[in-house]
Amino acid sequence: MFxxxxxxxxxxxVLIHIYNSNKMNKRLKxxxxxxxxxxxxxxxxxGCNSSASKAAxxxxxxxxxxxxxxxxxxxxEFYGFMSGGFSGQVSVYxxxxxxxxxxxxxxxxDAEKGYGYNEETKPMLNTSFGFVPWDDAHHPELSQTSGETxxxxxxxxxxxxxxxxxxxxxxxxxxxxxxxxxxGGNHSSPFTTENTEYxxxxxxxxxxxxxxxxxxSSYEENFxxxxxxxxxxxxxxxxVAFQVLLPAxxxxxxxxxxxxxxxxxxxxxYNTEQKHDLLEVNASQNDKDFIAAINWKKAEExxxxxxxxxxPAEYYVNRYSDRTxxxxxxxRENVKVLxxxxxxxxxxxxxxxxxxxxxxVDPTGEYIIGNGKLSADLTVHxxxxxxxxxxxxxxxxxxxxxxxxQYDKVLGGVVTKPGxxxxxxxxxxxxxxxxxxxxxxxxxxxKVGTWEVLDRVPTYYSVGHLMIxxxxxxxPDGKYMVALNKITKDRxxxxxxxxxxxxxxxxxxxxxxxLILDFPTIGEPHYAxxxxxxxxxxxxxxxxxxxxxxxxxxxxxxxxTRVERSGNTVHVYMTxxxxxxxxxxxxxxxxxxxxxxxxxxxxxDFDVPHGFAxxxxxxxxxxxxxxxxxxxxxxxQREGVxxxxxxDFCSALHQEMQGYIRVSPAGSNTELSxxxxxxxx
Amino acid sequence: MKSLPRILMFLAxxxxxxxxxxxxWSITLLAPQYPDGVQMHIYIxxxxxxxxxxxxxxxILNHYIGMKKIEPDSIPELKYMTPIVIFxxxxxxxxxxxxxxxxxxxxxGLLLLVFCVGLYDFYLWEYDYGHNLDPNAPMKFDGAxxxxxxxxxxxxxxxxxxxxPHIGGILAGLSLLLAIIAxxxxxxxxxx
Numbered sequence: 001m002f003x004x005x006x007x008x009x010x011x012x013x014v015l016i017h018i019y020n021s022n023k024m025n026k027r028l029k030x031x032x033x034x035x036x037x038x039x040x041x042x043x044x045x046x047g048c049n050s051s052a053s054k055a056a057x058x059x060x061x062x063x064x065x066x067x068x069x070x071x072x073x074x075x076x077e078f079y080g081f082m083s084g085g086f087s088g089q090v091s092v093y094x095x096x097x098x099x100x101x102x103x104x105x106x107x108x109x110d111a112e113k114g115y116g117y118n119e120e121t122k123p124m125l126n127t128s129f130g131f132v133p134w135d136d137a138h139h140p141e142l143s144q145t146s147g148e149t150x151x152x153x154x155x156x157x158x159x160x161x162x163x164x165x166x167x168x169x170x171x172x173x174x175x176x177x178x179x180x181x182x183x184g185g186n187h188s189s190p191f192t193t194e195n196t197e198y199x200x201x202x203x204x205x206x207x208x209x210x211x212x213x214x215x216x217s218s219y220e221e222n223f224x225x226x227x228x229x230x231x232x233x234x235x236x237x238x239x240v241a242f243q244v245l246l247p248a249x250x251x252x253x254x255x256x257x258x259x260x261x262x263x264x265x266x267x268x269x270y271n272t273e274q275k276h277d278l279l280e281v282n283a284s285q286n287d288k289d290f291i292a293a294i295n296w297k298k299a300e301e302x303x304x305x306x307x308x309x310x311x312p313a314e315y316y317v318n319r320y321s322d323r324t325x326x327x328x329x330x331x332r333e334n335v336k337v338l339x340x341x342x343x344x345x346x347x348x349x350x351x352x353x354x355x356x357x358x359x360x361v362d363p364t365g366e367y368i369i370g371n372g373k374l375s376a377d378l379t380v381h382x383x384x385x386x387x388x389x390x391x392x393x394x395x396x397x398x399x400x401x402x403x404x405x406q407y408d409k410v411l412g413g414v415v416t417k418p419g420x421x422x423x424x425x426x427x428x429x430x431x432x433x434x435x436x437x438x439x440x441x442x443x444x445x446x447k448v449g450t451w452e453v454l455d456r457v458p459t460y461y462s463v464g465h466l467m468i469x470x471x472x473x474x475x476p477d478g479k480y481m482v483a484l485n486k487i488t489k490d491r492x493x494x495x496x497x498x499x500x501x502x503x504x505x506x507x508x509x510x511x512x513x514x515l516i517l518d519f520p521t522i523g524e525p526h527y528a529x530x531x532x533x534x535x536x537x538x539x540x541x542x543x544x545x546x547x548x549x550x551x552x553x554x555x556x557x558x559x560x561t562r563v564e565r566s567g568n569t570v571h572v573y574m575t576x577x578x579x580x581x582x583x584x585x586x587x588x589x590x591x592x593x594x595x596x597x598x599x600x601x602x603x604x605d606f607d608v609p610h611g612f613a614x615x616x617x618x619x620x621x622x623x624x625x626x627x628x629x630x631x632x633x634x635x636x637q638r639e640g641v642x643x644x645x646x647x648d649f650c651s652a653l654h655q656e657m658q659g660y661i662r663v664s665p666a667g668s669n670t671e672l673s674x675x676x677x678x679x680x681x
Numbered sequence: 682m683k684s685l686p687r688i689l690m691f692l693a694x695x696x697x698x699x700x701x702x703x704x705x706w707s708i709t710l711l712a713p714q715y716p717d718g719v720q721m722h723i724y725i726x727x728x729x730x731x732x733x734x735x736x737x738x739x740x741i742l743n744h745y746i747g748m749k750k751i752e753p754d755s756i757p758e759l760k761y762m763t764p765i766v767i768f769x770x771x772x773x774x775x776x777x778x779x780x781x782x783x784x785x786x787x788x789x790g791l792l793l794l795v796f797c798v799g800l801y802d803f804y805l806w807e808y809d810y811g812h813n814l815d816p817n818a819p820m821k822f823d824g825a826x827x828x829x830x831x832x833x834x835x836x837x838x839x840x841x842x843x844x845x846p847h848i849g850g851i852l853a854g855l856s857l858l859l860a861i862i863a864x865x866x867x868x869x870x871x872x873x
Contacts, residue, residue, distance in 0.1 A: 545733065578741045604734025605741075626734075652745060653819055 064516040067507055070097040075537075078469050078530045080482060081140045081154050082503075084108075085524025088135045090156055090167065095469070095480055095530055096505055098519035106165045106174045107135030107158045109620075115174075117620035119596065119631035120551075121320065123329040127161050127179050128314040136160045138187060139253075139527040143196040143232070147258045147363075147474030151535035153236050155190040155199050162186030164199055166236050168322075170539045175320050178238045181313035181335055182209055182226040188254040190230075194262045194474070198241065198296065201228035202267050206248025206274070210311070219276040223248035226337075227267060229296060237319065242303055242336045244294060244347060247400050248274055250283070251292070253358045253424075258474050259365030261383045263297040266368050270355035283355070284374060288407065290349040291359055291370050293386065302343045308336040323550045325628050341401030348390060349399065351407040352379050358424035358465075362433065362448050363474050367412055371422040371435065378422050378435060380451070382412025413451045418444045423464055424527075426471030428478025428508060434471075436463040436483065443483055443506070445513060457513045459504055461487040468508070469530030477532060481506045481513065484525045492520055501525060542606040544627030551629035553598035558582040563674045570595045572674075576610035576624065577602040578651040580676065581644070584659030588672030591636055591665055597622075597644075600629040611647025614661065621647050636663040683870070686785065686863035690777035693856035693863075694770045700725050701766075705850035706803070708829055710742070711841040722847060725762035728753045746827055746838070747818025748810050758802060765795060766853075773860070782867035789860035796857065804831050 070076055076094030079101070084091055088108030092101040109116030109125070116125050116133055125131055135158035142149040153175070154167040162180035167173065180186050180201040188202035202225070208214050209224035225248045231241040249269035257264040272289045275282035302308060313335045320327040340347045352370035356379070360369045368381040388394075389409040396404045421439030428434070431448050441462050445455040465484045469477040483506065488499035500520035507514040546556055555561045555573040561582045564571045570593050575582045581599075589595060599612045603626040612622040614634055622630040636642070646657035664670040704722035711718045720731035721739050728736055728751060740750045753759055769792055776784045811828025814821075822838075829835065829842045836842075846854065 543734065602737075603741075604732070605738045651741075656819075 064507075064514070068096040068098065068505065068517045070094065070099070075533060077533060078477070078480065079533055079536055080467065080469075080528055080530045081142070082484070082521055082525035082528040083137045083140050083156060084522050085138065085501075085526055086136050087523030088137050088158070089523065090137065090140055090154065091522045091525070092172065093519075093521075095482070096517060098503075098505060098517050100522075102172055103522060104167055104172055104174065106156060106167065107132075107137055107163065107177070109133040111620035112623070114620050114622045114630060114632070117632075118622055119633060120326045120629075123327040124174060124177055124318045124320060126316050126318055126329040127163070128181075128316060128331075129161060132161045134160075135163060137165075137523075137526075139190060140529045141190045141192050141199065141527075142473075142529045142531055143236075144192055144473055145195055147194040147262070149470055149473055149475075149529070149531045149535065150196075151531055151539065153196075153232075154529065155192065157186050157189035157201065159185055159187055159204070162189075162201060162203070164190050164201060164230055164238065166232075166238060168236070169536050170541050171322065172540075173320070175236060175322075176238055177316075177318045178230060178240070179315035179317070180228050180230075181240070181315040181332075182211075182224075182243060182337075183207070183228065188227075188251045188267050191254045191256055191265070192232075193256040193265070193296070194258050196232045198229045198231055198256075199238070200254050200256065200265055200267075201230060202226070202251035202254060204250050204252060206250065206271075206276075209245065210313075216276050219248060220274050223274070223276075225249050225251055225269075227251060227292070227294060229265075229299070238317065240315070240332070240335050242299055242308065242338055244299070244338050244340070246292065246340065246347065246402065247272075249290065249292075250279075252356070255359050255361045255472060257361055257365050257383070258363070261361060261365035261368075263295060264383075265294045265296060266350075266359045266361065267292040267294065268352070268356040268359045268370065270357075286354070288351040288353050289355055290404070291352045291356060291368065291381065292402075293348045293350055293368075295346055298343070298345050299338055302338055302346065303336060307342055308338050310334050311337050321550075322544060323548055325544070325549065325551045325630065339401070345390075347402045348386070349402050349404040350381055350386065350410050351396070351404060352381070353377070357422075360425040360427075360433075360472060363427050363429070363476060365474075367448060369425045369433065369435070371424055373421050373423055373438070375422070376417055376420075378415035378418055378425075378446075379411065380413045380415070380448075381410045385412055386410045413449070415446050415451045415453065418446060418453050419456070424466055426466050426468045426481070427476050428468060428471070429476045430478060432478075434466060434468065434481055434508070434513075436466045438462050438464065438486070443481070443513065445508075455512050457506060457515060459483040459485055460491050460502060460518065461485055461489060465525075465527040467528035467530055469532065471530070477530070479507070479509050480530070481508045482528060482530070484521070484528060486524070488520070491518060543604050544625060546600075546602065546604060546627045549600065549627055549629060551598070551600070553596070553631065554629045555598070555600045557602065558676065561674070561676070563588070563672055565593075565672055568593050570672075572597045574599045574612075575602050576600070576612070576646065576657075578608070579646075579653035579657045581612075581646070581657065581659045582676040583674035584676050586660070586674045587662040587664075588670045589636055589661055589663050590668055590670075591639060591663055593636055595634040595636065595661075597632045597634060598629055599624055599632070601626050603627070608650060609648050610650055610657070612644065613647045614644035615642040623648060636661075639663050639665050686866045687777045687780050689859040689863040689866075690773050690785070690788075693859045694773045694777075696852040696856040696859070697766055697770050697773065699852040700849040703848035703852070704729065705847060705853060707845060707847040709843045709845075710739070710837075711843070712839050724759075724849070725766055726759050728756075728759070742840075743810075743827075745818065745820050746822070747815030747820075748827055749813060749815075751810070756806075769795075769856075773856075776860075780867075782864060785860055785864040785867055789857060789864055792857050792860065796854070800831065807831065 078095040080093040080095040090104040105115035140156045143153040162183040166176040168175040183203040184207040185204035187204035190199035206223035208222045214222045225246045227244045229241045250271040252268045254267045271283035353372045353375040356370040357373040358371040370379045389405045394406045394409040419437030419440040425435040463483045467482045483504045488502045491502045505517035601624040706723040709720045722729045830844045834843045
């Protein structure tokens with residue numbers, strides 16, 4: 001059971017070799033033969049056992065297939081947005097079919113769509129470290145109004161180079177990325193407030209504040225943990241509103257309050273030991289770590305009265321416009337920092353066993369679930385008790401100006417021994433909670449308020465986050481639950497050493513959870529969000545109106561197409577329409593020029609993008625939506641005549657959608673010219 | 682109900698005014714890869730469609746088989762029709778004020794004549810677009826015609842083309858009917 005198949009085979013081979021060697025006496029041979037028989041029996045037994053257990057995992061109610069069947073031409077009931085984890089992107093699935101609808105490039109360059117390669121989207125990936133073409137995306141979070149998902153935007157955090165991205169759900173494209181200063185590992189993010197007043201960020205790794213060259217062993221003295229509030233404007237535009245300076249714990253996850261707890265955000269922490277090496281041991285010593293409760297309405301008061309420090313901090317805000325079809329980067333120079341010692345009532349620590357991972361607030365806003373991943377029990381704090389404890393000043397101690405509330409005064413309940421390694425909890429609309437257990441690889445359903453366990457189902461294998469559409473909002477849609485697993489092993493056909501992470505879909509509309517679908521995902525889908533399709537479908541754009549195109553290098557018709565040279569820089573104003581480029585013959589380019597192909601797609605029909613690729617390009621292709629202008633940079637290296645063509649099969653004459661660009665030697669006087677074959681009539 | 686014919690003629694003015702709001706005719710192209718169809722709308726003064734890009738989309742489709750580009754600027758009828766409609770609205774008002782059987786009859790007769798001429802003209806345009814094909818078109822079909830139907834449905838290559846009056850056209854047709862009823866009512870009154 002504990003040996004992999006490969007190891008079993010290895011033991012076989014060793015046994016046979018020993019048996020065949022002549023150096024052994026007969027008795028030993030007998031013993032070996034006996035052992036061999038036993039081994040075969042054990043392996044046979046285990047083989048049966050594992051196939052039996054697999055069959056059990058595969059046993060479905062006969063109606064499972066119809067429960068997830070979405071007939072050809074029909075639509076899924078929900079959109080599921082899954083983080084791409086180390087792919088840096090977001091993947092969009094239909095629920096319940098598990099069909100992949102789209103991969104949205106966010107933090108990573110995507111050659112397929114030209115994202116991060118074309119001139120327009122390169123600025124999206126600018127940071128204070130320069131152009132960063134990758135990140136580790138963890139937690140998608142839908143925007144909310146009155147605590148309910150509203151289908152305007154999807155936010156997601158970048159962990160490695162701390163950032164938050166905003167995806168516009170009318171285009172399913174990344175509209176903005178903001179860098180988070182004074183942080184290392186933006187994990188406890190973005191987790192919106194009830195009306196998307198803010199999305200939050202928090203440093204998972206304590207870092208020197210301000211960042212400087214110090215001995216790592218001076219951790220307790222020099223390192224800090226910064227929590228960040230990013231305001232979200234009417235059009236979605238993000239700005240760092242303020243930061244809260246806290247001890248250098250590892251701030252792991254967060255959720256903002258809702259309903260009665262609106263105005264607060266809860267951040268889990270581990271490594272309250274403040275260690276900097278061998279954390280798996282050293283950060284697992286304290287019986288209780290903390291949930292940091294931040295009163296952000298109080299923070300607004302302190303900001304208004306000027307009780308903050310304006311400190312220098314370099315970070316970038318990158319915004320994409322659907323009018324200019326371009327992103328622009330702006331550098332910010334400072335942030336407002338609040339210090340708890342100077343701001344009483346701003347932060348409290350809630351002791352929580354043990355290295356809590358997820359922190360989840362139930363739909364009423366009353367209960368705060370601390371998923372203590374090394375704890376045998378699941379700890380639930382009560383918001384009402386917390387307010388009472390604050391009023392009664394029931395403090396255990398104070399750490400760097402932050403009162404630590406007494407554990408038994410804030411405790412609301414305990415789910416006793418529900419499983420091993422609780423990580424995350426989501427809710428349905430009938431007062432039930434669903435918690436994932438990584439170590440025991442299961443989801444456990446329990447009743448909020450009575451704390452009794454109602455049901456449990458296995459996951460395949462080692463579940464991390466789970467997602468119920470609206471499951472972290474005030475209005476969960478308790479029909480489906482998706483388990484997002486960390487380990488795949490034998491769930492699908494093998495694909496070499498690397499397997500895509502698996503997800504399982506459960507029907508949770510009845511008393512018992514029912515497994516109905518199993519599907520692979522992209523990258524590592526840490527967290528996910530789900531939303532009723534109808535909240536998005538009607539807002540989805542089909543084209544970009546040409547007359548609204550404000551790209552500085554647009555060509556709104558073939559009459560506007562041209563080639564302009566200034567020094568060594570050449571701008572090609574090009575258009576596409578089924579099925580030709582204008583111009584499609586260009587001459588007078590020289591080796592070493594900096595050529596910019598500005599391609600405007602004149603199409604105004606849904607789902608008629610054109611692609612643009614040119615031989616010798618060192619970046620990628622362009623994929624231009626109807627009404628859009630995109631720019632590919634090209635540096636001709638050799639003399640010759642090079643073809644360019646449309647990469648997206650656009651029409652019956654797609655293969656004919658091609659052209660040539662002639663490259664003459666540097667300094668040649670080939671006349672700059674361009675043309676489009678005039679059809680004879 | 683002595684004033685009924687008059688009321689009908691006033692109503693006819695309003696019905697004709699609908700031509701300034703709604704298209705008079707629509708040609709819809711249906712094919713599997715166009716789930717919403719491509720619906721072209723013909724107004725008295727312009728050519729539009731169910732989406733702002735419709736005319737461009739129709740022209741893109743047409744260019745594969747060498748049909749001429751539909752350019753509203755080169756269709757003189759789109760300039761004539763507005764004054765014609767205004768003429769009929771004004772004369773309908775005058776007819777209502779005069780309230781004479783003969784006037785109603787002449788008005789209705791003239792409108793019917795204009796409708797007939799209009800439809801014949803529409804047919805000629807369709808014939809021209811359908812037959813006068815570019816010999817250099819990427820796709821050629823010997824002896825084929827791509828003329829859309831005047832009224833009703835017709836299969837053209839992979840498309841089903843449906844040609845029917847739109848709201849403006851139907852209401853304008855109704856105004857003719859009202860004028861005929863007015864004429865008929867007035868005839869009965871005069872006969873008594």
